[in-house]
Amino acid sequence: MLILLPISTVAQSNGNITVGDSLTAAANSSSWLSPSGEFAFGFRPHNDRDFFLLSIWFAKIPDKTIVWYANGDKPAPGGSKVALTADRGLVLTDPRGQQLWSSQTIIGTVASGVMTDAGNFVLEDREFNKAWESFNSPTDTLLPTQNLERGGVLSSRQSETNFSKGRFQLRLQQDGNLVLNTINLPTDYANAPYYASGTTSSDDTNPSSPGRELVFNESGYMFILRENDQRFPLKQGQQVESSSDFYFRATLNFDGVFTQYSHPKAPNSNRSWSSHWSQPENICVSSLVEAGIGVCGYNSICGLKEDQRPMCQCPPGYSLLDPDDRYGSCKPDFIQGCEEDRLGRPGEDLYTWVDLTNTDWPTSDYVLLTPYTEDRCRQSCLEDCMCAVAIFRLGDTCWKKKLPLSNGRVDSNLNGGKALIKIRKNNSTLPVPDPRFDQAPELKKKNQDTLILIGSVLLGGSVF
Known part of the structure; x- marks a missing residue:
C-alpha cells in the first residue's frame, strides 16, 4: 500500500x-x-x-x-x-x-x-x-493535448492515497468504442462495461465511422474523433473556463467515475478542483458484474452522492471486513447457517427484520416466487436457512437471496421495492459438545458447515 x-x-x-x-x-x-x-x-x-x-x-x-x-x-x-x-x-x-x-x-x-x-x-x-x-x-489521468488512441487504457488507483493498481479501467477498444469496466484483480479480466460510448462501426448513426481516438484538446473539451473526423462529445453541453486562467485534467477516480476537473491558476484563489462532468451519471445503477466484485464490496450497498461519486455502506447488522476500506466487503455481525438454525430456537424467534426501501442486490437471487404476498415472502425467508435477504417488489413478487450479496445499490427506479434483511436476534455461538461423549460426527459436520458458510461469505459464491 x-x-x-x-x-x-x-x-x-x-x-x-x-x-x-x-x-x-x-x-x-x-x-x-x-x-x-x-x-x-x-x-x-x-x-x-x-x-x-x-x-x-x-x-x-x-x-x-x-x-x-x-x-x-x-x-x-x-x-x-x-x-x-x-x-x-x-x-x-x-x-x-x-x-x-x-x-x-x-x-x-x-x-x-x-x-x-x-x-x-x-x-x-x-x-x-x-x-x-x-x-x-498514462496512468489514471489525461491532460489537455493528451489523446488516447485505440488500445489505450487508463487504470484507477486503489484509493485517493493508495496508488497501487485499482479495479476500474477506461479503454478505447479496437472497434472504436470507449468503455468503462471493472477488472477482477489480480488478473486483467475485464467485466462487462458500465459505460460505453457506442462509437463502433455498427453504430446506426455512423455505421462506417468508428471512433479513432479520444481527444482532450487544449481548450479543455473532450470528445471521440471518428474516422470521418466527426466529433462525438463525451458529455453534451460541455462548459469549460478559459484555459489561460484554469488548469484542466480528466481522471478515472479510484471509485470508477471518470470526471473532468478544473482548477484556477491564480495563486490567491481559495478554490480547489471543481467537477465539470462525469461518466457514468449513476455508477451504482450502471455497473452489473456477473462474476466479480461490483462498485462496492460483497454485502455492501452503493449509493450516489451529490457529486455523482459512489458511497458504499454496510446494511444494518453487517460491518466492514476491513475497517480501513470503506469501499470493501461487509460481513454479518451474527451467525447464520442451517446447522445453527437447526440447533437453535425454532421459527421467528431466531431472527428480526430490517427493511430498506429501493435497495437491491440484483445478481444474488436463487428463488423467484410469484404471485406472493409480502408476509409470505418474509415467512419463506425465515423458514429457509439459506435465505439472507428477500426482495419484495411489484406488489406480488419475492426474490430470495443468499450470501454473499453482490452489486448492491440504491435505485429509485425500484419504485418503493423493499429489501427485507434477516438479522439474528441472539448472536451467541452454539454450545460446544462435551468431549466425554461420542459426538464427534455431529461436531465435525457442524464445523464443516460453518467453514463452508464462512468461506462463501468472504470469498463469493455462485450467481443464480
Missing part, C-alpha cells in the same frame, strides 16, 4: 535534462520543472517518508495533484535514484541498484529529456525526435 503525504520540495531545472542526470528519493529532494514551473517530475514521499513515488504533478497549486506515476505497485525506498540513460531512458533503482521501473520501449538512443509545460515528460534523441513520452503511458 502506498500512501502519500503533502510535500514541500525544492525544485530545480536547468533547461533540458541530459543523459547522466539523476534525482534521489529523499525528504525535500529536488525535482525537474517545466519551463513555466507549472509541472514537476520527481519523487513524492510515502507516509513514513521511507518510501517514495516517482511522479509528475501540478507544481503551482497547494495540493500538488499527481497526474502520472511510475511505480504505484512498487514504492521506492529512500535513497532510490532515477537516472536518464542513453539506452534505457529513465531507470529507477533502489539503493542496492535493483531496478524498480524503467521507461522501456525506447526508440533509438536518448540524448536528453524535458518536462514540458503540457505536463508531458519527453525523451528525445540527438535530432529531437521523441524516443518516449509519459503521455503515451
